[in-house]
Amino acid sequence: MDFHKAPHTYTGEVYLNVMDLDRSVRFYKEIIGFNVLEETANRVVLTADGKTPLLVIEQPDNVTPKEPRRTGLYHFALLLPERADLGNIIKHFVANNVAIGASDHKVSEALYLSDPDGNGIEIYTDREPSEWNWENGEVAMSTDPLDGESVIAESAGQTWNGLPAETIMGHVHLHVANLGETETFYKALGFELACRYPGALFMSTGKYHHHLGLNVWNGEGAQSPSINSVGLKQYTLIFPDDTVLNEAINNIKAKVEATDNGFITEDPSGNRMFLRVG
Numbered sequence: 650m651d652f653h654k655a656p657h658t659y660t661g662e663v664y665l666n667v668m669d670l671d672r673s674v675r676f677y678k679e680i681i682g683f684n685v686l687e688e689t690a691n692r693v694v695l696t697a698d699g700k701t702p703l704l705v706i707e708q709p710d711n712v713t714p715k716e717p718r719r720t721g722l723y724h725f726a727l728l729l730p731e732r733a734d735l736g737n738i739i740k741h742f743v744a745n746n747v748a749i750g751a752s753d754h755k756v757s758e759a760l761y762l763s764d765p766d767g768n769g770i771e772i773y774t775d776r777e778p779s780e781w782n783w784e785n786g787e788v789a790m791s792t793d794p795l796d797g798e799s800v801i802a803e804s805a806g807q808t809w810n811g812l813p814a815e816t817i818m819g820h821v822h823l824h825v826a827n828l829g830e831t832e833t834f835y836k837a838l839g840f841e842l843a844c845r846y847p848g849a850l851f852m853s854t855g856k857y858h859h860h861l862g863l864n865v866w867n868g869e870g871a872q873s874p875s876i877n878s879v880g881l882k883q884y885t886l887i888f889p890d891d892t893v894l895n896e897a898i899n900n901i902k903a904k905v906e907a908t909d910n911g912f913i914t915e916d917p918s919g920n921r922m923f924l925r926v927g
Contacts, residue, residue, distance in 0.1 A: 655927060657854045660885065663881070664923075676764055677764070709877045720872070731803075735774045753795045757858065758776070822864070839893065843856070846864075
């Protein structure tokens with residue numbers, strides 16, 4: 650079952666501000682395994698398949714370091730196609746002395762790390778949807794230790810060769826200022842609540858475990874970061890067709906700006922997003 654294609658609404662490319670573009674490009678190529686799709690003096694577009702942008706990193710003029718306890722990015726999450734791919738990248742991280750966290754979430758198995766600027770990254774694989782446990786409209790998720798040995802065993806005899814071409818942006822997890830306002834806004838965009846967690850909501854379309862994570866772990870009422878600070882510039886939501894997109898735009902009580910190929914808006918916490926049709 651593909652939760653990242655029509656008729657679903659799902660996450661696309663993420664745009665980050667960074668302090669040092671060259672340093673970030675090295676990290677995202679050598680450690681994460683992206684390829685460069687486009688490159689200018691202050692902006693690089695990264696891809697896994699050589700054609701689809703997944704991450705756009707920019708070094709703004711007068712960039713400032715990541716600000717603590719703000720809204721914005723908690724992590725972006727790269728979904729790998731196979732469990733063996735997760736095993737391969739664990740071996741690669743170990744060989745390069747990369748510090749990682751790891752969790753079994755029941756619906757998925759995940760690794761966590763940060764880029765050189767402290768931007769959060771999750772790399773994960775999903776369990777089969779038939780193994781997810783839904784009860785009263787919510788999916789069961791937890792944070793259990795990952796059986797890393799089992800994951801690595803899945804990749805026996807394989808070597809890491811960068812991100813697989815089928816890697817996609819599985820979900821985006823944001824710091825927000827208020828869960829109630831946030832839930833109302835994303836429901837207006839067409840998302841449904843998939844799971845409540847202490848201080849967090851997980852929302853999706855089509856009964857995915859989550860396309861969006863939304864938390865107040867940086868504090869209720871957290872302020873938006875400065876426009877030139879390191880962190881999330883914007884992220885993308887991809888809609889199945891113009892009808893669904895236009896209905897979502899009409900439903901939200903927010904300023905919406907039209908662009909050549911989509912729309913720009915912000916959630917109530919100031920997290921900026923690009924809305925477009927897939």
